[in-house]
Amino acid sequence: MLVQEEIAIYSKYESQIRDNIFIVLNARKGLSSKVYHDIILLSGFKKEQIAQLFNTSAKTITRYTQENKNLDIVSSEHALKIIALFRKGTEIFGELEAFRRWIQKIKTLDMDILPEYWSDHNNYPICQKIGDKWIQNFESCVLRVPSAIIKNEFNYLINHQHQDFTRLKIVDVEDFEFDLQIKEN
Numbered sequence: 001m002l003v004q005e006e007i008a009i010y011s012k013y014e015s016q017i018r019d020n021i022f023i024v025l026n027a028r029k030g031l032s033s034k035v036y037h038d039i040i041l042l043s044g045f046k047k048e049q050i051a052q053l054f055n056t057s058a059k060t061i062t063r064y065t066q067e068n069k070n071l072d073i074v075s076s077e078h079a080l081k082i083i084a085l086f087r088k089g090t091e092i093f094g095e096l097e098a099f100r101r102w103i104q105k106i107k108t109l110d111m112d113i114l115p116e117y118w119s120d121h122n123n124y125p126i127c128q129k130i131g132d133k134w135i136q137n138f139e140s141c142v143l144r145v146p147s148a149i150i151k152n153e154f155n156y157l158i159n160h161q162h163q164d165f166t167r168l169k170i171v172d173v174e175d176f177e178f179d180l181q182i183k184e185n
Contacts, residue, residue: 006096009038010087017084020174027077030070035079036061042086044100052108054078055152074152092171105164106156107140119148135159141168 016026040050047058054061054075064071071079089099113130115123127148134143134157141164147153159165 003096005041006090009042009083010090012038013080013083017080017087023077023080023084027073027080029076030073031076031079033061033064033067033069033071035071035076035083036065039079039082042083042096043103053082078152088172105140106142106144107134108144109134109146111146119146131157135161138162141165 015022017023036047036050039045040047043050045053047061051058051061056075063069070076086096086099089103090096093099093102109130115126117123118127131143131145134140138159138161141159141162143157143159144154145157147155158168
């Protein structure tokens with residue numbers, strides 16, 4: 001990807017990804033499905049990989065783009081967060097290509113190995129065994145897993161025993177306010 005294309009994409013979304021509040025407010029408006037193309041250009045991922053990030057199919061992405069449909073609120077928020085992530089990664093690594101190489105090292109959990117109702121607390125031991133196997137096999141330093149609490153969100157597990165662990169750096173810290181409405185009584 002040419003640096004000019006990268007700059008053009010970041011510029012196009014700059015006002016929408018200024019901070020988390022802007023991301024949420026702009027997501028409510030719904031983004032043009034053309035954002036998929038911009039994410040493919042930025043990330044270097046294939047359409048099928050992008051589809052997986054959005055819990056949809058490559059065919060749906062193609063249809064939405066051809067029909068010039070807008071994304072729903074959740075997908076719009078994800079898209080803006082992905083663009084913000086790549087902008088921040090480019091800033092930290094000094095260039096987009098360096099960030100792309102790094103992000104490819106993050107392994108994403110294959111959803112096919114999870115039980116059907118994996119997010120049910122009765123299935124947590126099965127999920128924990130999968131995590132234990134990942135740690136013991138040193139497959140990667142970071143594993144992207146689906147959130148059991150917030151649908152369409154992800155958590156990142158860090159293997160502190162992996163050889164790349166010492167290369168990880170905390171570059172930003174944000175407070176997390178737990179929504180008491182989802183707390184079990």
